[in-house]
Amino acid sequence: MFESWQLLAQGLAAASQPTVLAAIMVGAIIGLFIGALPGLGPTAGVAILLPVAVSFDGTAAIAALGAVYYGAQYGGAVTAILLGIPGDASATMTVIDGHKMARNGKAGAALGLSIAASFIGGLIGLVLLTAFATTIAKAAIAFGPIEMTALMVFSLSLVSVLGGRDLNKAMISLFLGLFIGTIGLDPMVGLPRFDFGEVRLFDGIEFSIIAVGLFGLAEMYATPPSTGAHDDSGRFRFRELLPDVRSTLQCWRELGSGSLIGFFVGILPGAGATAATMISYAFAKRTSKHPERFGNGAMEGVAAPEAANNSAAYGNMIPMFALGIPGSGTTAVLMGGLLMIGLQPGPMLFQTQSEFVWTIFGSFYIGNLALVAITILLTPILASCAFVRPSYLFPAVIAIIAFGIYGINNAMFEVVLVIGFGLLGYLMMKLDYPPVPLVLGMILGPILERGIRRTLVASDGDLSVFFRSPIAIGIIVVTVVLLVSPWLVSQRTRRRAAAIAK
């Protein structure tokens, strides 16, 4: 455990280099704006910036993309409190008491408290990330190719929790992603597959093209042209934004519970920051001596969800860094970024790229601290973000997308592909096909195929090899439970409903 903190100290020093610091600042500011802008969530934000970021140095790129993710958690609260518009889904619970506080003339106090809660939640999440990531990665080192193949099958089974309401549509999305992952040269024998006679498809389809199309363009396609109406109930003075130590200390219990709930819910694949905020808010209300204050502008109602969503952002990164499993849409896109710069997330990353991992973790600490000052300084501008018309915002975003995608291979062919994936993403959004399983399939499919084929080549085609490892058997059992449980639950609910109807 002590070793982790020593490595973190080195990581903090490495993350203090000007290029990484600049990347953190740029990423954090962009994340704040993305969090504040209704419509564009952290997944879309990270996806849009992915092709631009990977053009820079690898460490700076991931530091910037990470900063976009946790910066969005800070930004979402500003419009939620001042305008009652959650810029991001995870800020929805903050609206309940935060906007009420603003309406009661305590906008500054609510914003100050949300900044303090975000910082404390983020810090606790980071400390837990530092403590747990290496432990989990070290345990996973015992995994050989068989266990890793079983783990990839388990990761794909996450479709049952990441896939939304319709499991059938989630499976279609997953298989579509697996198919896209097979486009290009076969990883074992180099045979071109599904290239449709196009040489430019020999290397497969770049991940960022799919991420930008499915999450960025599709999001904009579905946004109606609108004009915002101003609501000035959230007036505040700049001095009020400074986090107030006394009110922060008064909420110590909610800050602590929110941070812990956020982190552990964040680790669970598919649960995410939004679920963490709901659970932490409900817990804070249930354990409060004055539950009647909740919903009427309670400080605790701001502290708990804000601490939770920031802590959850770091909890979410544990399965990605330590096991190579993306537990949410945003971490799936981040994982794609890691793959694009030539790094394979998973237990070996801590062994082979230790300096990189700890520099990134160090950058998270710096970013979390910097965001306190940046949020205070930018709050007036962030508040006005909710009123930026799509007709002014989207032209710039689409131009960035076009240039960023062109820059991957200096070719317009990729921009044409992005249009196609944007249309596919829009269609999927409208027809309720979840896009995250597609990303999951595209990222994990090639790893799974290599694992299965290498293992079967080594065992001369003997499939029973997968059932000789106790770890692999354990993972397969969990996978089956994960896939079958939603079906069993729906059957039970149906039976109960039928019994009640009788």
Place this chain on the structure above:
Amino acid sequence: MIRLRTFDLGLSATLTLLGIYIVSQGMNYGYQDGSVPAAGFFPFWIGGGLALFSALNFIKMLRQSGLAGAVDRTEVARVGLVSLAIGGFVVLSGFIGMIAAAVLLMVAIGAIFGARDIRSLMAVSAIAVAMAGVLYLVFGLVLAMPLL
């Protein structure tokens, strides 16, 4: 209004056919090489899965008439126009250069998303010109990307 059920039926049918195509291509690549899986092993199973779940969805949609909602025609038109505008950017870049094409793209996108009066168009044009400068600076100079 266009019924989403029509889209879903069309998408499910297309994906079922795609799944069958993937299976047949997988067979062409070779399912097995001796006792070990060959290049077509993985596509064979993927195609099968895609065809199966898409066909199931197609049948489900056939049974559920009128439950899927509808989408506004203007929204579909907007999606088509944005795609056309980006396509136009791709074509025009080869003739007038990426920076000039980007300015036109941004003005077009602004107009599609509601900036149609003179004042809004002026504002979008100003944003487009400023943004084109930023794009040139970042992509052309800092990243030294060979812009068209």
